[in-house]
Amino acid sequence: MSSEIPDPTLNFKQYQASLFKALVSAASASNALPIEDMGFYRTLDKEFSKGIDHVGSRLLSISNNLLQKCSDDTGISAKDYEDVDDVVDNFNGVVDVVDGLLERTDLCLDEMVGRVHKPESFLQQTAPEVTQVSQKSQNGKLEYKFLHAKNVVRPQIKFKDRINNSLTAPIERKIVYKPHAKVPLDNTETLEMDSGSIVYSLPHPYEYEIKHLEYPEHMFKEKKPEMYKPFDKTSATWVDTEEGLRKMMDTFEDVEELAVDLEYHNYRSYLGFTCLMQISTRDEDFIIDTLELRDKMWLLNEYFADPNIVKILHGADSDIIWLQRDFGLYIVNLFDTYFVTKVLEFPHHSLAYLLKKYCDFDADKKYQLADWRIRPVPEEMFDYARSDTHYLPYIYDCLRNELLEKSGANQNLLRQVLQRSAELSLHKDEKEIYDVKNGLGPGGWKNALDKWKYRMNDQQLSVFKQLHYWRDHIAREEDESVRYVLPNHMLFALVEKMPIDSAGVIGCCNPCPLLVRVNAQALALLIQRAKADALVGASQTEESEPVEKASAVVNTNSLQNPSHKSQESKQQNQPKIVKKKLDPSAFDLEKIAADRKVEASRLLKKTSSLFHSLLTESIEPTPEQNLADQIRATIKLTFPCEGLKVKVAPKTPAVPAVEIPADEHVFVPTTERETKRKDSDVVVLNSMSQKKKKQKRAQ
Template sequence: MASQDIPDPIKDFTGYQGSLFKSLLAATAAANSIPTEEWGFYRSLDRQFAKDLDQAGASALSIGNVLLQQCATDCGLMVKNFGDVDDVVERYGAAIDVCDGLLEKADHCLDEISGKFKQEDFKQDNPEVTQIATKDKLEYKFLHANNVVRPQMKFKDTVNNSGLVPFERKIKYKPHALVPLDSIVTDDDKSLPHPYEYEISHIEYPKTMFTVAEPEMYKPFDTTPLNWVDTEEGLLDMMKRLEGHEEIAVDLEHHNYRSYQGFTCLMQLSTRDDDFVIDTLQLRDKLWMLNEYFANPEIVKVLHGADSDIIWLQRDFGLYIVNLFDTYFPTKILDFPHHSLAYLLKTYCSFDADKKYQLADWRIRPLPEEMLNYARSDTHFLLYIYDRLRNELLEKSTSEDGNLVRICLQRSNEVALQKYEKDVYDAESGLGPGGWKNMLTKWKYTMNPQQLSVFKALHHWRDHTARDEDESCRYVLPNHMLMALVERMPVDSSGVIGCCNPCPTLVRMNAQTIGYTIQQAKMNALMAGKEDSVMEEVVPAKTETTTITSNNGSVTTTMKVQQVRRKVPDIDPSLFDLKKVKKMRTETAEKLEKKESTLFGSCLY
């Protein structure tokens, strides 16, 4: 088929697919037109035919090797090139393994895109799924939903999990700036400085924050309007309704099981009059507009335990908080017996927080009413709690300027000044929150050198795969399964799958890669062991003095010389005593020497 007759796959994929299959059928029919056993006969009849046949075979083999290597790389396998027909016959199983790996990956991707999973697959792929039952009634079925299409596939900002590329801050417009955004730069390769560092450090608080006032009672939970915000128009309407408010309460719901860095699924925001629940999955690229209020020093932003929230706000939306009041710190300053939000809700509002949805999958849409009520309860009462805590801090302050409130605000500022940076994986030292050394310390698992090498290699593979697939490490390979692989060290795909029950999807897809990784790690440990048998011994440095005399006088140079001596295995020095060796040989010969011959008797002597 002429190249001009081949449809463009981008414009007409169906037509291109049909022409491809047609070409394959024609090629297969042509190849089968001559029986294999008669090739030799036809080759002998026509030398040019034999030459063309050899050339076509070499070309097909070359193309096959290129495709095989490319696909093997995608599957994480190492396959040797096929040099001739014997290689193809003997090692065709390697090509089958590569094809199986590609088909498994394709099947997984199609399931992810379509959101269609079989129940049995779901049980295998999500071993952490649990159920919550209360009073013999199932309140909510699954903490991790099996039919949710991954939201990050629709994010307009591409997810980049590479530790080699610094985090690129998302803020492009800086309201309430005392220092222009374009003037905040850095000379190194790390992420840019905190854009509101100066504003937070030099904030002038409203005077009302240091005046005792009557707490404003929250409105009844059931009669307060609940506003679901999932469109840009709804967001703009919400922002208009925020105008004039001096305090707002904020909380976030986060998901990190099916994502490497994690992402925010929900934002709860409450004023004295309204509760807003924002679908941050839909409005992820629009929420930067909230900096108009979040960065306003005249508006108090009330959060509880805001360490993670501050990081998530800037990582996902480019949002920064100026004038943060974290209600966690008053519980410490006032020496409360407990410091959780649930304790504050119970103490000040007589509200029992229902925490059974705390670990629920917040990617679910539409959200069940129970989960919506749980989410809004975290901010609905928070401004009243803020009033009560601030009054108590002022009443117990030892100075007129409310020193306890200022201590609380200072600690809150330290939280607000946190800056998000990606975790960098250090394969050598294993340091860092996601490093292998941290896990090794916690598990306290006794390992021999080979197992330790396998542990490091698998831990590194897991981190690399999680970054590449944008999954959490515990989804890719749970810790207990990693340790099972370390203990047994299987080198084939069936052994790998047998160690993981139920076997996670990415382990099943990459079972051959994992087996090869284990095999290489074991080999590296053996080679390292052999090298350790011949080590270098460092001799303490000795001082040498050199004097150089010239026409202008003498110059004395003193230096320390470090000597390195090869340490070899202990060898018996007697093996090199030639006299002793000669004596041993003579004694051995005398023992073996015969005085008489079986055939000739003693006539030889």
């Protein structure tokens, strides 16, 4: 029969027709069996009963496999079903998975007909369609220009070094060859504690070389600043091949200074990546396409680690980390011009201020938020990137002379700048740990919670922590920024409304991000369970790590390859069982009764200054008791109601009491009952008239 099944890769229509025919035949055969008489037929034939059990177990196994596969694709957790009763009792899990599949089907169909844009990972490389949005200040000067490309293929797809943002992934140091080494390369891992978690750390490859750096003598000699070449009369060299990279490196053989700057992109990546590197000598400018040469950039260590070449950067705290993480590059002999502005106490500390002060050049910072993944790079962005390093060698000369002039013979100001720069170059790239319990760290939930000005109840706080953890996990898995996965204002909208269905989740996010829409059903289940956890007890939830109970781990690559699923995601889908510890004394009734008696005796007061003893009469009255007797004698009971009349009722003869046996109860009809009155005057209060009642209500 298998030979008769058409190959779906060669003729899908025939395969589809044969599959539909087989499903119809199976449905017709199953419908022919009377369900209500199945038990009777099983008793008639043991072989029939065994066959039914065998087929049922096979169908249940196939259904479980399909369910688990679909749950992996949709991000909705579902357990295996053991028998028919289990299927009937927990069929809602199947419904959730099917709803998630239908939701993703709708999304794919919308992409096919063009109603929504496809994820960029599916796009073919074409000329990017650049959108420009400009913003002007009040004086009419252009401050920012946002350049965003709509159809840029994600560069991570072409990276030879696979990006792994997982918390459990080992540290990967890219440097394998250490030029200008005084000690060999050390790859020994050490254990460190970070936010209560054990992490592996590697030593800085050039720690010894930086701490024992001997600066070249030319750095401490005053000389006339060498003027830069006119910007508009020179051009920069675009480098995007290994051959061009090596030709550029040949020009660095006799240089004493290199000005370096980077252009970074971090919106469509969790940690971000370097898109361009600008390097300027005193004669030439180079713009390196680091997206194309990412795996070749380590060659620059020959010059970046050379202690005789000064590397000039401005505000290099981020650049140092980016160079290590993306290329395995390390800087020895760093001169950070930012520290000069601090030591010399300049009124401003930006590179734009230095360019204006020493070069009379107005830095065009309107492209700071541009998308540097765009290829080819627009000319205006190219010139902007080049201007950051073109003037730096001249500014370095001016700053160094000013430091030497104000330092005197000790050269202490220049040494101070070099010391701060060396400490900065010792920074190393470390894996960012997500602090689940306390929310600390730059990416923790506490920072976002502090910015939220409204109070949250226990359920909202539980939902917030679960959604924040889900966002961070999805961003790591898909290599997207948390802002792209779920912006903060949408996160708080979900926390405020706490929707429990996919439509509500999508309704809270406008426009709805792609990963939120794909995982809408999983997010709804996540919110439901977070609310339930808050009801069970916030303390228990705080002690254990947030569990991805709705999983919510969905890889957009699974649309192309549905079988793709990491083992780590499957392990995180397993719920963590939290056991409650009960105090046995809570069920000891005798102990509870004894505790109540002790508490009652503590609260009971046996005497009163006004009414004497509550339990026994006092034998000799005290002065306080005599005073209390006088107070009681002066107490009068009055009614603050006007219009009441007092009437004295006449005395009536006493009615003799009828002796009734103690063990006998005598019923007296209502008409024969007589009210016993004492031999005293009875005060009768006449009720107010209806008119006065109305007046009283009106008041």
